[in-house]
Amino acid sequence: MAQEVSNQRLIMDTVHLQRLRAGVLVDLNRSYPHLLDIESLLALDSERNHRTVLRELWYLHDLGLVSRKKNQRWRITASGRDFLLGLVKADGIMSPSLLNSIGED
Numbered sequence: 001m002a003q004e005v006s007n008q009r010l011i012m013d014t015v016h017l018q019r020l021r022a023g024v025l026v027d028l029n030r031s032y033p034h035l036l037d038i039e040s041l042l043a044l045d046s047e048r049n050h051r052t053v054l055r056e057l058w059y060l061h062d063l064g065l066v067s068r069k070k071n072q073r074w075r076i077t078a079s080g081r082d083f084l085l086g087l088v089k090a091d092g093i094m095s096p097s098l099l100n101s102i103g104e105d
Helices: 002-031 038-043 050-062 078-084
Strands: 066-068 073-076
Touching: 002 038, 002 050, 002 066, 002 073, 002 078, 038 050, 050 066
Parallel strands: none
Antiparallel strands: 066 073
């Protein structure tokens, strides 16, 4: 029973991270081609915290889906935009087809 609860928590944590990553991409896509700083990304969703968002931005950076400028401002890359359109696959991020919007409106 304890193992089952632990597995369910891991699944929920994983889904939460995948959704956070996708949400950050959507927010950056909405502001494209402008860059956003961490504070702006945090202001868009009150459930986000600085450390988690920064960690996930670096994860997305390592995948090549976002880029970072000198002053800690972030921008979605062409690959990130293609991911949101379903043209590029990336593990660890919620599928764009499961999102309400990809920020193109």
